[in-house]
Every structure is written in structure tokens, then in C-alpha cells.
Amino acid sequence: MASVPSPNMMLRIEDMGVTYPGNVLALRPTTVDFHKGEFTVLLGLSGAGKSTLLRSLNHLVLPTAGRVISAEFGPLNSRRTVRQHRSRTAMVFQHHQLIERHTALQNVLTGRLAYHGTLRSVLPFPRHDLELALHCLERVGLVDKALARVDQLSGGQQQRVGIARALAQQPSMILADEPVASLDPATSEKVLGLLRDICREDGITAVISLHQLEYARSFADRIIGLANARIVFDAAPAELQQHHLDEIYHGRTNPTPIPGTPPAIQTQPVMPQPTHLEIAR
Amino acid sequence: MTHTTTEPATLSPAPSASVLDEHARGWRKTFWQAALVLAVIFVASWYVDLLDFRTLANGVPAIGTLLGESLPPDFTNAMDWVSPLIDTLAMSIAGTAIAVAVSVPLAFLAARNTSPHPAVFHITRTVLNGLRSVPELIMGIIFVAAVGFGALPGVLALGLHSIGMVGKFFAEAIEHVDAAPVEAADAAGATRLQVLWHAVLPQVLPQFADVSIYRWEYNFRASTVMGMVGAGGIGFELMGSLRIMQYQEVSAILIVILMMVTMVDSLSGHLRKKFK
Numbered sequence: 001m002a003s004v005p006s007p008n009m010m011l012r013i014e015d016m017g018v019t020y021p022g023n024v025l026a027l028r029p030t031t032v033d034f035h036k037g038e039f040t041v042l043l044g045l046s047g048a049g050k051s052t053l054l055r056s057l058n059h060l061v062l063p064t065a066g067r068v069i070s071a072e073f074g075p076l077n078s079r080r081t082v083r084q085h086r087s088r089t090a091m092v093f094q095h096h097q098l099i100e101r102h103t104a105l106q107n108v109l110t111g112r113l114a115y116h117g118t119l120r121s122v123l124p125f126p127r128h129d130l131e132l133a134l135h136c137l138e139r140v141g142l143v144d145k146a147l148a149r150v151d152q153l154s155g156g157q158q159q160r161v162g163i164a165r166a167l168a169q170q171p172s173m174i175l176a177d178e179p180v181a182s183l184d185p186a187t188s189e190k191v192l193g194l195l196r197d198i199c200r201e202d203g204i205t206a207v208i209s210l211h212q213l214e215y216a217r218s219f220a221d222r223i224i225g226l227a228n229a230r231i232v233f234d235a236a237p238a239e240l241q242q243h244h245l246d247e248i249y250h251g252r253t254n255p256t257p258i259p260g261t262p263p264a265i266q267t268q269p270v271m272p273q274p275t276h277l278e279i280a281r
Numbered sequence: 282m283t284h285t286t287t288e289p290a291t292l293s294p295a296p297s298a299s300v301l302d303e304h305a306r307g308w309r310k311t312f313w314q315a316a317l318v319l320a321v322i323f324v325a326s327w328y329v330d331l332l333d334f335r336t337l338a339n340g341v342p343a344i345g346t347l348l349g350e351s352l353p354p355d356f357t358n359a360m361d362w363v364s365p366l367i368d369t370l371a372m373s374i375a376g377t378a379i380a381v382a383v384s385v386p387l388a389f390l391a392a393r394n395t396s397p398h399p400a401v402f403h404i405t406r407t408v409l410n411g412l413r414s415v416p417e418l419i420m421g422i423i424f425v426a427a428v429g430f431g432a433l434p435g436v437l438a439l440g441l442h443s444i445g446m447v448g449k450f451f452a453e454a455i456e457h458v459d460a461a462p463v464e465a466a467d468a469a470g471a472t473r474l475q476v477l478w479h480a481v482l483p484q485v486l487p488q489f490a491d492v493s494i495y496r497w498e499y500n501f502r503a504s505t506v507m508g509m510v511g512a513g514g515i516g517f518e519l520m521g522s523l524r525i526m527q528y529q530e531v532s533a534i535l536i537v538i539l540m541m542v543t544m545v546d547s548l549s550g551h552l553r554k555k556f557k
Contacts, residue, residue, distance in 0.1 A: 058468055060468055083472070085470075086467075086469060087469070091468040091469070093464075093465060097462050097465040099480065099483050106483075110462075110469060110471070113469055113470070113472075113479060118475055122478060165465070165469070169469055
């Protein structure tokens, strides 16, 4: 299983599996390498295991089998290595996970915490961090909202603050867990485009979970398709065939299609109900 | 299975019967619960002689006499109450400050989601319950015995007793914190204390301020009675006038306290609104 790591390997999962309490199998033992500068989309339906895979990459979900190996810090096997790895691996969340009553700037500064000792971080952040945070807000086009409370921003703007917070970590890798699932299509495309452009410019490796095929096709360098807690596809978007899609999008509900009745081509899976709609303010 | 009812036709009779049975059972249960509560109230009232209307009626004239004797309020010594009133106000502020200062660290130990260990959680909760269950008047008596008469024992008693309630409410605010930004700070590689300081504390500050200001208002009211056990303040004057049966002066002091409480109350209401 363990192949020789390629020189541009950033992160490897090795026979890593996750079983949740109650014997719920979320991800079968899997080995995958993520490479430097690659924009990888994890594609699959809810419950296919993409969130579990993504969140285990920084041990927000603890693998119950196998291990995660960072090229920079080695296997994540201690509090210290996990913290080091997390400081260089930023995360963007579906529900942005900002502190709503803080300003955009204050939220972005959270990304700087790992660069300071506990005692130092009780004091105000140094000027260098403030300037960096402002610069990150500028890159996502929100420098004019730096002092606005986050709960005053629209859904798309909140997610951009989430991206700015990730950038403030000066990460070598960004993990994004369904970053556009709560946004309308136009905003989704804007946010994903922004994320990809930034990752390209800075050479940041990105792993992004999505359930919309068309976004995966237009943004990804590499698509990893998941169904039934395992990887069913792993290649460039161009190599994605209809039978792969059938497996990704029907794997759970219809594992053995009845011969003679071709499964419906579901290029646009049903969107989950957005938990909050973007309201123009 | 033919029922005489024509509508609703789609309902099969067996399930609908069981649903209606269940519904009726629910109603009967509510009825008996209400009856039980009323019975308990009745027995308790009878036990404390509240239903002994003759004794109650005999008491009315005595209350009337007392009210007559306290009118009109006598404000001739009003200037002597200024300093005790300031004592009372200062006592309530200092007592609340002690309570808040001790409660913040205790609350993180007493909140399920931030406590380092279940044992620490249980011990801290027990300490908070203990502090809450000793009335401040009893604490006042103990502290008067320990440090002598004056405002200081009042401050200590108010502070210590308040920790019980303030610490518990702070801990509950921490338990209801939105876990999402906490996870985000965690994912950014923050240490445990950094997470508490930068992701938990900002979320609970409005509730902390709200509870603290409410507690200050409560402590002001409580500190008016602290004087009764010799712990200084306006309550001390009130007790003195009561002892020498100067009821006109008693009513005057009560009016002054009422005015002060109203002022503190509106100020605290105003402050609490600002922290939303």
C-alpha cells in the first residue's frame, strides 16, 4: 500500500478509516496523497464520507484506523504535531463559523492565534498581524467592511471573511468543507472562483468538499468521488465518465441498477435546503 | 369493518381510534396533574394557617394601627442617611465585583464543555451550590463576628453568596456557546486557553455583563438588609428606628430605599440593554 512518497506530496492518508461511535462506518480504510498546489474536490452525496475524509485531514475528526502524515511535520501523532499541522492548514467551513458579534477584522485575526503563545495572545495583536489581516480582507474584497460586525454581512460576505481568516494563517493548505452549500448559485461561483484564484496565486494546496458536479468540473484539478464510505473515483475531471457519476450519485440508493433501465443522468443533484438565504443588505 | 361515520373516509378506523384514545389519555393526565398541584397548594396553605380567616381578620386592625403610626413619614433626620446610603451603594458594587472576579475562572471549571475533568466540574458545581445555599444574612453574621461591624463584612458576605449564583449563570452561558467558532479556532491551531480567550469569552461577554449588572441590582436590595446584622449601610439605620419604634422614621427610610432601588433598577435596565 505505502508507495514511495512523490517529491511534491503535501499530505498523505495511509490506510486511514473512520468509524463513528455506534459502529457507524463513515470511511473505509483509504490511502490517498495530496500534492502541492493541487485543487482537489471531494465529490459525493451527503453521508458519502467526504466531510469525514476532509475533517480527518486536520484531525477535527479522529481517524479510528491508519494515520495522517504531513510532509512538513510527519505523522499526526501528538498534540504538538497536530497543532503545528493545523497552524499551516487553514479551514473554511460551510457555515463560516465566525464569531457573529465580532468585526470582520477581529474574526480574521483568529487565524493568527497559532503564531503566538497563549500568554502573548491575551494582549492585543501586534501591528504586523493587523496589517496582514487587513491585507487578507483586501484580497477577498472586503477591506471596507473590516470594522463591520459579521452579523451585519450577507452570507457570501461572511464566507469571504471565512476565507480571509484562512489566508491570515498563511497556510500551505486549505481545507474547505462544503464552502458554498449555504449560498445561492451566483455567490457560490464567485466564492469558489475567489478560493481557486487565491490558491493558484499562492501555490496553496486545496481540498474542497462539494456535492455539485458542475462546480467540481469547472474548478477542480482533481476530483475524488466518494460513495458508500469509499473512494470510487480519483482522477482529473476530464476522465469522469457516466458510470462514475452513477456510482457517486446513486451508489447509496441504487447500488445495482436494474438492467435495461438506464439510471437518470443527474448532473445537478438536488440541493439541500440552504440553512440561511443571502439577504441583500 | 364498516363504520357509520362517512367522513373522514380515508381514515382507517383502527389507527384513528388509537390516536383518539391517546389524545383522551393525555387530557386526563393533564387534569390529574392540575388536581394534584391544587391539592398540594391547599394542604400547604392550611398547614401555615393561611385558611384561618379569624386570626387573619383579627390582625387587620393591628396592621391598620401600625400604618397609622408610620404616617406621615418623618424626614427630619434625612441628612444622617446620606452616608449610610453611600455605604450601601459602595457595598453592593464592591460585593458584586468580588463575585464576578471569582466567578469568571470558576465558571470555566463549572461548565461541561470547558471543564478540564468531570471531577473538577462536579466539585466546582458543588462549591457553587454550597455558596448559594448559605443565605447572605447568615454569612453577614459570620463575617461581622470575624472582622467586626461596618461595611466590610457586608461586602464579603454579599460577594461570597453572589458567587454561587453568578458562577452558575456564567457556567451556563459558557455551556450554551456556539461551538462553531470554537471549532474554527481549534482548527487554526489555537491552544486551549487561546480558544477560551478568543472564541468562548467574546461570545459570552454580553451574558456575563447582563448577569453581573442584574446581580448588582439584587445586591443593592440585599445590602439594605445587611445592616440588620450590623454590617453597616442604610439597613443599620432602619433597624435602629425600628428598635425605638419610630415608625414615621421607618416609613421615611423605606421610601428612600424604594427610590434608590428604583434608580438602580432603571440604571441597570438601561445598561443591560446596551450589552445586547
